[in-house]
Amino acid sequence: MYDVVIIGAGVVGSAIARELARYNGSVCVIDKEEDVCSGTSKANSAIVHAGFDAYPGSLKAKFNVEGSKMMEDLSRELDFPYQRNGSLIVCTKDQDRSVLEQLMAQGVENGVEGLRIVEEEELRSMEPNLAEDVTCALFAPTGAIVCPFHMTIAFAENAADNGVEFFLNTKVDCIEKTKDGYRILAGDQVYESRAVVNAAGVYADVINNMVSEKKLHITPRRGQYELLDKAVGDYVTHTIFQLPTKMGKGVLVTPTVHGNLLVGPTAEDIENKEGTNTTGEGLELLGKMASLSVKDVPLRQVITSFAGLRAHEDGNDFVIGEAEDAKNFFNAAGIESPGLSSAPAIGVFLAKEIADKLSLGEKKEFNGTRKGILNPNALNMEERNQLIQKNPSYGQIVCRCETVTEGEIIDAITRTLGARSLDGVKRRTRAGMGRCQAGFCSPRVMELLEKHADLSVYEVTKCGGEGVIVYGRNKEI
C-alpha cells in the first residue's frame, strides 16, 4: 500500500515526486515508457518562459511565474543546465505594436519583472540577425533556456535518492476505487494507494476519465522542430518569439543551453497520442515561419528534426488539484506550454496539498541536493588530468561530436535510475546528439550498455519496447 502513486515520469510527475519526497510516506512513480522523460518532456522548446504569455488569473500564469522564479536556484540545487538568456517577442512593421504593449501589460499583471519595449536600434545591436521587417520587441530579461532532459532526470534522480520508487515499462490499464483509496492495474502489476497523482501528459484525460465523471479531453498538439549544428548556435543569443498572427502563435528561434540553435514548433492538432512523427510539410513550414522573425536562418545546418506533443485540454488551462468527485485523486493535467517552466511550482503546490490531505509529516533526512553527471569539458587541463589519472575512462572519448567520455556514459548507466537504452544515454550525456547523430558512437554505447547495464547486446534498444538495434549474429536472423 503506497501513500501516493504518481502516474507519469515526465517533468511534472518527477517534480511532484521530488517534492513529495520531502514528506514521510511511501511514494512511487509509474510510467509506460522505458525511461523517465520520454514523452512531452523530451521534445519541447526547452524554454523557461518569463510568464507574460498566459492570461492573468489562469493557472498557467500563476505556476509559470512562480516556476520561473524558482528555476535558477533549483538548477544549482539539482545541477542541471539553465541560462537566463532573455526573450524577445518581435513585432514587424506590418504588425500591430499595440499587441506588444498589451502583452507587456499582461506580463506586468502576472508579476513578470523587468519587461520593457526595445526599439529598433537597440534591438538590432542586441540581435543583428533579426528579419529586416522587425521594428521593435518586448524584452523579457527573465526568459531563460534549460535542458529539459537534465531537469526532468534531476527531479527523478533526486526523488529516487530520497526514497521514491520508480516503475518503468508499466502502463496503467485501469484504476479502481477501493475503501482506502485506489487500486491501479498495470499489466500483471497491482498498486494499492491512498492517493493518486495523474501526471500522464497527453494521456491525462484517459487516466482522469477512469475515476472521475468530470471528463477531460486532451488533444495532442504536435510541434515539429529542427535542431541546428553548434556551428550556428550563436546565430541568435536571445530566445526570439513572434507575435501571434493569423498563421498561429508563430515559431521561435533560440539557442539551447548546449550551444545548438533550435527552430520550432509547428502547431497541429492531431488524434494520435503517439503521433510524434515529423512531416515534410511541417518541416518546410518551419523554415518559412522562422524567416518572419530571423533572417536567413541557416537551416542547411540542421542536424536533426523531431516532434513533440503538447497536452492541450479543452478548457485551455492547466487542470491542477483534487478531482471534485474523486477523493485523493489529484490531477496535473493539460500541461502544455508553459509546462516545463511551471513544473517546479506545480510540484511544490501539489506535494503540499497531498501531504496536508494525507497528514504526511516532513521527512528530516530529505536531501534536496543532487549532483549531475560530471562534465569533463567544463574542467581545465590540470583538473581533467587529475580526473583521468584517478579514472582513465574519463580520458577515452566515445562520442566524438560532443566529446563525451566513457566515464560519463558509465556514470549515466550505473547511477540512480540509470540509462537502459541508447536514447537514455543520449539524454543524460549527449552521446549521439551531435552532428553525426550517433553514427560513430552507437556501437560503442551498445557495448557499454551490455557491460554495465547487464543487458545482452540483442536486448539493447534505441528507446525501449521492440526497438532493438541488432537482431542476431550474421546469417542467424
Place this chain on the structure above:
Amino acid sequence: MKQYELVIVGGGPAGLAAALSARENGVQDILILERDNKLGGILNQCIHNGFGLHTFKEELTGPEYAARFIERVKEQGIDYKLNTMVMDIREDKVVTAMNATDGMFTIPAKAVILAMGCRERSRGALNLPGYRPAGIFSAGTAQRLVNIEGKMPGRRVVILGSGDIGLIMARRMTLEGAKVEVVAELMPYSGGLKRNIVQCLDDFGIPLKLSHTVVDIEGKDRVKAVTIAKVGPDRKPIEGTEERYECDTLLLSCGLIPENELSKSGGVTLSPVTNGPVVNDALETNVEGIFACGNVLHVHDLVDFVSQEAANAGEYAAEYIRNGKTAAGRVLPVRAVDGVRYTVPSMVRVEQMQDTVTVRLRVGDVYQDCAIVTYAGDKEIGRRKKKVFAPGEMEQVILRKADLMDADISELTIRIEKEG
C-alpha cells in the same frame, strides 16, 4: 611528452601514407594520432575487395590494403597513439589531444597534416520526415556492425542513396541473410561507381530507383515501413507516386562530409563546395605548415588516390619542416566553371610546383560526349574527351609546369565543353 616535428591527425589510409612519405623525405619525429583502437581507419570495415588496383596492381580487401601501410609504418618505427582524440589544433600548430593513459596533452609541432577523413550525412541532416525509431542507420554504421561486430542490424532493408557504401552494404546485407527491397536515389543518376551498381545490385536483383526519396518512416520502437516517392526536377516528392515498403531497416548512403571541425579551430579556410580545406599544389592550407589530404580534403572514390595524395602531403610537409617557410611566388588560381564543381588544389604555385601537378575534380551533372578542357589564361593547354562524365566518378587533369611559365597567365580555368 616527447616532441614531434610532424603530427598527423588520423591513422587511416591518408594518415598512414602521409607518414610514410614524410619519413622517406627525411622527417624523423612523426606522431600519428588515431581516435579508434587500431590503425587503418574505415578500411578495417571494408572487407570487400577492389582496393589497390592502381597502387599494387592487385585486388585487395580494405584490411589487406591497410595492413600493407600499417606494416611499413611499424617497420619504420613511426610513433602512433591509438584511442586518442585530438581536441584542438591551434594556428601555431600546437595540437591538444587526450587518451586514457596520457591524459590530456599538447604537442607543439612544426607541421601538421590533417587526415581526419569524413563522416556520413545523417538522417537528421537529410531532414527525412517520419518517426525516429531504431533501425535507421547510416550505411557505414551498419557496415561496422556487420563486418566488425558480426551483428545484423536488419532483416528487411530499404536503402536511400546509391553512394558506394550503400551499394556495398546492399550486397553485404543480402549475403548475410537480409532481404534488400530497394535502393532509392534522389538524383537522376547514381552517386556510386558503375562497377558497384553491377556487382552489388544487378547481380542480386535489387532494384535501383533513381529520382526517388524517402517521404515517410513508420514505427515507434523499430522501423515498420518506409515510403518512397518519385521526385521532380526540383527534387521535391511528386504526390501520388508513393510506394510503401514494409521493412525494419532504413540504411542511408547519401553522401560524405569531410570532418573539419578541428581544421576550423586551427583557422583553416574551408571550401563551401568540398567542405574541405582550400589548398594549393603542395596541399598546404591557408595556415602555413598545416597540410590536408584524403577524405578530409575532399571525398574520394578510390583509396589508391587517397594514398597518392597523402604521399604528396607528406613530401611537402617534409619540405616545409626542412626549409621553414615555403617562399612565395606567383600563385595561379584554378577556377572550376561550366559543369566542373571543384578542383583540388584550387591554386598552384608556378615557381615551386613540380613538373607536373595532378588536379582532381568532380563534375556537377552527367555529361555525355564532352571534354574536360583546361585553359591557362585564354590558351587551351589540355583537353580530355570521354563518353560520359558523372558526379560519382572523380576525374583528374595533369598540369605541366612548362605550360604555366608565361608571366601573362593570371589564372587557370577548367571547364566542361561539348564535343562534336
